[in-house]
Amino acid sequence: MDSLDTNGRLSPPFKRQRTVSPSPPPNGISRFGNSASSEPASGPTSPPIQSLSNSLSPRPNSGPNYRLKHTLTGHKGGVSSVKFSPDGKWIASASADKTLRVWDAKTGELEQIFEAHTAGISDVAWSPDSKTLATGSDDKTIRLWELKSGRMIRILKGHHNYVYCVNFNPQGNMIVSGSYDEAVRVWDIRSGNCQKTLPAHQDPVAAVDFIRDGTMIVSCSHDKLIRIWDTNTGQCLKTLVEEELPQVSCVRFSPNGKYILASTLDSSIRLWDYLRDGGKVLKTYLGHVNVKYSIFSAFSRDGRYIFSGSEDKAIYVWDVQTKEVLQILRDHEDVVLGVSAHPTENLLVTCGLDGTVKIWADEQ
């Protein structure tokens, strides 16, 4: 039996499969005439040699040039989510094989395996102090793990269906989770009690995120809505909809909290100005393939690039301003589900259905 089938993120059981043909990748992947104008060219450098990882490098002067550094193997199933720890020392990966693994971000060595979930894990989140991990699983529970001791320290029960996504607030005292039961829950991590249940959506909640000061939560769902909630009162502050907006599979606040980045199952990623009356799409990033899975997106730490996995087994890197695809990283053998950018260095970590975790370094 394919273990992936048990995992909500990997194969949503009742989601309407949309067959929107993805717009073909722009031919001019390597046209950086425009991008070079916005960034100072660092002199004529020799084009980098094609890396081992047959990554399609656009050879920009100042653009990103990510190369595969490590491939971390060990998971016995698809890896649904991968995250750098906020202190940059660790990588956590959650998999359909019911385990959570923590790796050293520098060497790529396996540090710890956390086992207790009775079904596949869909998402993992780090506490802001990098000491605690939270995982959401198809066994309907959220579990908290202590990195140092390797112990499971809390089990949060309450969701009536698969837990799809989970995130810490910046203060580290609360967790927000979204589930196939269509609710968003806010948990007090000290007591492990569910503090609020937000009747958020009419379809599985695919992603939840806190804004940088923790006062708002954004959630998105297959019901095609993006909703913004007040953490304190638990009330909906705003709903973002666009005509014929497809199912929303990933959503997150920008680092400064002014924008929302939302991935949708029509192979596009949109950057919303949610403060604008009714919300406005400022940028649309196209080129990748995303019609079936909830694929994570990420901002680079300097706010210049956007990363996302793709169903054509690659990782796409866009320029935030010009919306151009700057680089396409290929090495995964199946759909790339998770991406995470290192908080202080130009490192990227990705994971996918092929069960591997890959670390990429920008060799500029």
Place this chain on the structure above:
Amino acid sequence: MNLSLADPFSLSQDYPEVFSHSLHYGHSSCVVFNRQGDLLASGRHDGTVVLFDVETGGLARIMRGHTRSVQSVSWSRDGRYLLSSSLDCKCILWDLEDGSRKRIIRFEAAVYYAELHPYNHNIFAAAIHEDHPWLLDISTDKTVRTKLSSLPWKATTSSDDEAQKTSKAAAQEAKALTLITLFDSTGQYLISATTRGWVNIIHVATHTTIFSSRLTKSAIVTARLSLSGRSLIFNSRDRILRTVHMPALTDEDVEDPSGILFEVEHTYQDLVNRLYWNHCDISPTGEYICASTYMNHDVYIWETNKGSLVKILEGPKEELGFVDWHPTRPMIVASGLETGRIYIWATNNPQRWSALAPDFQELEENVEYIEKEDEFDYKDRAEMTKARLDREDQEVDLIGMDDAPGGFREEEKRWTMPVLLDIEESSEDDDVKIVGPTAAASQKKKKAGGNAGAAESKGKKRKAGD
């Protein structure tokens, strides 16, 4: 950052209106929010100091060190240190990084009130039983104690005649005791209030009283300074609350205090019931004051502009002691004298339905819809998409915090308390609960969740049996 999206009507509400929930963990004797408003410190009758997380209503820390009732707690500006004073004649400075006792300072009598210097957590002032106030410096291993005077300041120009006449009064005044010592917002001056109704302003650097004003003839039992540092409130045994505009003191005032204007702005009392006030506080801006009442279950709120009563908060079925106003939100906490429960009042924000469905408008009455000229025209979708994508040429800044009008300024770097997951378990744990409409629902759900868990484990057992 939620301000930019919040309902302007709910934002305009600046004092609490409805009972929200209560917290219970032991018998609380005093409650104070930290400056950021995310933690609530509660001193208990058994000497334990407990920190509650305001956002979750859960316990954040338990600190044991005192053996008798805690009388006051005072936060450092960054929220990292907490000073507690107790009837066991001790003050303890806690480091909240790890919850350790950074310093224990012993006195010869019970400590009524101790307050940390607003900018230096190694300096504090303490008012103690049957004694004059003390200023303490604990920056070195040796505690430097300075005794301050409770006597009012006198102009030195009085003639011998007058001096004789006042000698009797002076002798009486010599018996004055200080019950409260507060730092002003700069930390350069101390405001102390005495049993004789005098308020003294003491220059911290020279330890001398530079100014005095007699507000009343009875003892002043509570004094609070607003967060803005501009308003003072005094509660005295004559059943009257007095607000005073805190003068901005300069070095010249120290030389010549005659220019200091320190006068009662408003007085507040219940003329009908002649209520005593147990405790009082000012809202952060000084626009409102609140007070708990003796032999009564209510908290009164007045606005200070005209001095009119705006709200009587009800809810608990017991007399209330300590009250404290949240530093940023319209929220008041009060501790019950009988059960030691902590009661919290806040505002009631109704859900705006238009937030849930942005394409719907809330209308007062029916409006005839007029179809737009091009509303049902055929449009080429591909062309429209292309046109839309071409319009997306705006520069976006994903990192910068400065410009936007929504108040996105970089918050000042502050210390945050580590989140402890292993708060010591104790039998009292079951007492921690939030009582309120939302909590009731969540508890019900919790029960349901628990049942589900039980069923699950049953299923597992069966599996194991197989």
